Amino acid sequence: MTPMTMSTEQADHIDGGRFRKWLHAPEPQGWFQSSAQQFHQGWLKFRLHPLGLAGLAIIVLLILVALSAPLLTAYDPIVQDMAGRLSPPSAEHWLGTDNFGRDVFARIVYGARTTLYIIILVSVIVAPMGLLIGTCSGYFGGIVDEVLMRVTDIFLSFPGLVLALGFAAALGPGITNAIIAISLTAWPPIARLARAETLSLRKADFIAAVRLQGATPATIITRHILPMCIPSVIVRVTLNMAGIIITAAGLGFLGLGAQPPWPEWGTMAATGREFMLDSPWVIAAPGIAIALVSLAFNLVGDALRDVLDPRGSQ
Amino acid sequence: MSTSLIDIRNLEIAFGHGTVRAVRGVTFSLGQEKLGIVGESGSGKSTVGRAIMKLLPPTAIVSAQQMTFQGVDLLKADERAMMTIRGRRIGLILQDPKYSLNPVMRVGEQIAETYRFHYPKATAKQAFEQMLAMLDAVKIRDVEKVARLYPHEISGGMGQRVMIAMMLIAEPEVLIADEPTSALDVTVRLEILALLDELVARRNLGLIFISHDLNLVRNFCDRVLIMYAGRVVEVLKARELESAKHPYTQGLLASLPSIDNPPTRLPILKRDPAWLHDNVLELPR
Amino acid sequence: MIEISNLTVRFGASLRPVVKNLSLAVGKGAAFGLVGESGCGKSTVLRALSGLNPQYEGRIRLDGETLDRRRDRPFFRRLQMVFQDPYGSLHPRKTIRSQIKEPLRNQGLATNSIDVDAVLRSVGLDPSLSYRFPHQLSGGQRQRVAIARALVLDPAVLLLDEPTSALDVSVQAEILNLLDDLRKDRGLTYLLVSHDLAVVSHMCSTVAIMEAGEIVEQVEIERLRQGAVEHPYSQRLLRASRLYGKQVTP
Numbered sequence: 001m002t003p004m005t006m007s008t009e010q011a012d013h014i015d016g017g018r019f020r021k022w023l024h025a026p027e028p029q030g031w032f033q034s035s036a037q038q039f040h041q042g043w044l045k046f047r048l049h050p051l052g053l054a055g056l057a058i059i060v061l062l063i064l065v066a067l068s069a070p071l072l073t074a075y076d077p078i079v080q081d082m083a084g085r086l087s088p089p090s091a092e093h094w095l096g097t098d099n100f101g102r103d104v105f106a107r108i109v110y111g112a113r114t115t116l117y118i119i120i121l122v123s124v125i126v127a128p129m130g131l132l133i134g135t136c137s138g139y140f141g142g143i144v145d146e147v148l149m150r151v152t153d154i155f156l157s158f159p160g161l162v163l164a165l166g167f168a169a170a171l172g173p174g175i176t177n178a179i180i181a182i183s184l185t186a187w188p189p190i191a192r193l194a195r196a197e198t199l200s201l202r203k204a205d206f207i208a209a210v211r212l213q214g215a216t217p218a219t220i221i222t223r224h225i226l227p228m229c230i231p232s233v234i235v236r237v238t239l240n241m242a243g244i245i246i247t248a249a250g251l252g253f254l255g256l257g258a259q260p261p262w263p264e265w266g267t268m269a270a271t272g273r274e275f276m277l278d279s280p281w282v283i284a285a286p287g288i289a290i291a292l293v294s295l296a297f298n299l300v301g302d303a304l305r306d307v308l309d310p311r312g313s314q
Numbered sequence: 315m316s317t318s319l320i321d322i323r324n325l326e327i328a329f330g331h332g333t334v335r336a337v338r339g340v341t342f343s344l345g346q347e348k349l350g351i352v353g354e355s356g357s358g359k360s361t362v363g364r365a366i367m368k369l370l371p372p373t374a375i376v377s378a379q380q381m382t383f384q385g386v387d388l389l390k391a392d393e394r395a396m397m398t399i400r401g402r403r404i405g406l407i408l409q410d411p412k413y414s415l416n417p418v419m420r421v422g423e424q425i426a427e428t429y430r431f432h433y434p435k436a437t438a439k440q441a442f443e444q445m446l447a448m449l450d451a452v453k454i455r456d457v458e459k460v461a462r463l464y465p466h467e468i469s470g471g472m473g474q475r476v477m478i479a480m481m482l483i484a485e486p487e488v489l490i491a492d493e494p495t496s497a498l499d500v501t502v503r504l505e506i507l508a509l510l511d512e513l514v515a516r517r518n519l520g521l522i523f524i525s526h527d528l529n530l531v532r533n534f535c536d537r538v539l540i541m542y543a544g545r546v547v548e549v550l551k552a553r554e555l556e557s558a559k560h561p562y563t564q565g566l567l568a569s570l571p572s573i574d575n576p577p578t579r580l581p582i583l584k585r586d587p588a589w590l591h592d593n594v595l596e597l598p599r
Numbered sequence: 600m601i602e603i604s605n606l607t608v609r610f611g612a613s614l615r616p617v618v619k620n621l622s623l624a625v626g627k628g629a630a631f632g633l634v635g636e637s638g639c640g641k642s643t644v645l646r647a648l649s650g651l652n653p654q655y656e657g658r659i660r661l662d663g664e665t666l667d668r669r670r671d672r673p674f675f676r677r678l679q680m681v682f683q684d685p686y687g688s689l690h691p692r693k694t695i696r697s698q699i700k701e702p703l704r705n706q707g708l709a710t711n712s713i714d715v716d717a718v719l720r721s722v723g724l725d726p727s728l729s730y731r732f733p734h735q736l737s738g739g740q741r742q743r744v745a746i747a748r749a750l751v752l753d754p755a756v757l758l759l760d761e762p763t764s765a766l767d768v769s770v771q772a773e774i775l776n777l778l779d780d781l782r783k784d785r786g787l788t789y790l791l792v793s794h795d796l797a798v799v800s801h802m803c804s805t806v807a808i809m810e811a812g813e814i815v816e817q818v819e820i821e822r823l824r825q826g827a828v829e830h831p832y833s834q835r836l837l838r839a840s841r842l843y844g845k846q847v848t849p
Binding site: 470499501503504526527528565566569570572579580581582583 | 636767768771773775776795796797800801823837839840841842
């Protein structure tokens with residue numbers, strides 16, 4: 001098996017500036033350079049997936065739109081204007097107005113912030129929680145595994161939306177509570193995944209080597225097993241993101257998400273339902289936004305899986 | 315002097331849009347003999363074996379001045395033509411029977427299925443009888459019992475016998491064996507090699523034996539091809555290996571630890587970049 | 600240095616032991632070979648000795664001291680192991696440098712107390728490789744890193760589980776030479792497990808031949824070379840290793 005770096009002679013022939021040379025140097029000088037090189041290799045692989053790139057573009061667009069909301073529209077998403085309610089898309093209101101006369105485009109754009117908030121918070125809660133439970137369960141086995149997996153099973157046995165509904169109803173309506181509710185339903189698959197990876201990693205020689213150095217189980221799990229599980233967890237979370245967005249939209253649809261008048265795509269779709277036949281833009285805009293972002297995450301997740309978690313490759 | 319079964323001239327194989335040249339200008343012929351192809355990992359030996367059967371991935375770029383089997387131009391042969399050759403006229407035995415056998419089918423069924431694939435007119439009964447006869451030919455005792463076993467129930471050595479049976483039941487003219495004994499224990503290895511030897515002689519087959527194990531090949535094969543970095547650097551009769559001329563072959567021979575002649579220190583093989591340009595054309599047999 | 604008495608290892612609830620009543624002794628500074636075919640239990644012996652498998656019966660002594668079934672942390676500064684598969688024994692996502700320093704961290708020692716560059720040079724590696732990841736090294740280089748890592752804690756005993764089986768012949772020669780040099784320079788004690796009699800006879804002074812969980816014969820290498828082995832299995836193994844493909848009547 002030949003090493004996958006190039007010789008110094010080959011490296012000398014890299015065109016381009018010092019940065020490119022730095023990225024391709026066969027002898028990295030430090031941890032940062034080495035990791036940057038690995039990331040770069042991953043990026044080159046990702047680049048080969050046109051659909052993945054398209055998905056990534058949409059997600060980047062989402063982030064940019066959310067960040068620059070005030071720059072993109074002069075309209076306030078909350079201010080009502082009953083005189084101009086339900087007016088169709090025009091030069092003045094690019095996506096028309098809703099039943100309260102609010103500019104739909106502005107509400108979409110500010111609603112992107114809500115969506116982003118949900119995505120980030122859910123990921124930040126779900127990934128570490130699932131990883132910790134899954135790796136501990138897989139590594140220790142025995143009674144720890146049994147207990148943790150039964151708890152996971154309980155959460156898994158409810159359909160996501162139903163469980164989220166239950167939590168949200170108990171906690172009360174509101175965007176933060178909705179996020180907590182969604183997180184509580186989204187972690188079990190991550191835990192299962194982390195556990196499966198840990199079970200096979202546990203037998204690997206490099207883990208045996210570390211045990212032979214006197215490492216404690218805590219060290220082994222956090223420093224050696226966790227880093228190996230992270231790529232597949234990233235892929236899984238990305239792929240599940242579509243479901244999370246739709247669950248959030250569903251909660252919003254049922255009035256348990258972001259409370260009015262704050263714009264949230266799910267709530268917007270709910271209110272737009274009434275006027276669907278006469279003023280379709282009110283529901284179409286948020287509907288398309290939800291579908292587009294969900295699709296984007298699916299596409300990126302697929303491409304990421306090929307880059308980070310390929311089975312059957314050396 | 316038998317005529318060549320396979321003739322290859324200047325075979326070039328590249329992967330990754332031509333960036334990785336796995337095989338560079340390999341030339342040799344195979345007669346009714348046991349030809350060994352020896353090389354380390356990355357030498358291209360397995361790639362050559364698979365190229366003959368056209369089993370390389372579609373991204374592989376294969377070209378040659380000539381690649382013929384009994385007059386059939388393998389380069390130009392389409393998939394339909396190859397289907398009549400693969401298995402039927404050229405057989406392939408791989409390293410680990412665990413991975414080559416279908417785990418959910420009894421071994422007897424798999425062999426019988428192979429028979430019926432190549433002889434579609436045969437009845438189930440005929441296939442069954444042929445299968446038992448073949449298991450007997452590979453020296454399995456209690457053939458009826460073994461035929462009913464699943465792959466995970468048989469040992470490595472027996473698995474290889476089953477593979478050999480499966481490959482020979484269609485009565486091919488050439489057999490390509492890619493590291494057929496590497497996954498087997500030393501004592502079992504000898505039995506499998508003896509079996510191969512007998513079958514090859516009795517059926518007048520040509521055998522290409524691909525291996526990284528020089529010791530094994532020198533004692534088993536008639537002629538040996540030494541490959542390094544995609545090229546053939548030396549061709550010689552197995553019994554003349556002691557007088558190998560190419561420094562790579564000499565270095566390889568010297569670096570093998572042996573029970574009987576222990577050097578205090580194993581000489582290290584110094585790789586000369588000049589070898590990357592060596593290429594041997596076929597020596598007359 | 601190493602004394603194993605009546606070692607028996609069973610897996611799970613099965614009645615048939617994988618290792619049966621095995622005893623052997625390795626002198627200080629010696630190289631002892633354990634040879635057998637797959638499934639004979641030789642690797643299991645190493646796992647029991649290293650503490651990776653604490654479910655065993657029998658007694659194991661290291662340098663005169665009887666060991667508890669569960670090894671304590673200081674034990675790992677006296678005994679280390681090199682594994683068979685260079686592709687599996689290094690953590691795929693850590694740099695070489697980090698993995699060389701890992702033993703110190705796990706022993707609670709300061710990670711800057713060793714010179715990583717010097718450690719790499721002592722196994723014949725260029726220090727500029729230290730920030731690479733394992734998949735950027737060849738098989739031989741990875742095995743050298745594994746050996747370097749095993750020696751960081753300065754153990755007296757090295758267990759070698761088929762250290763060259765997964766390597767090319769020419770690379771194998773380099774690694775065997777390296778192991779030989781290290782043993783002589785540092786006065787290490789080796790217990791080498793292999794299926795390859797040629798490798799064992801090159802490296803070791805004594806060899807024990809295992810079959811089905813038991814040692815059937817133990818002999819000095821010189822006598823092995825003369826063919827002075829008595830047990831029928833040893834004779835078969837020796838013959839097969841010598842003949843290696845020469846025509847044998849089945």
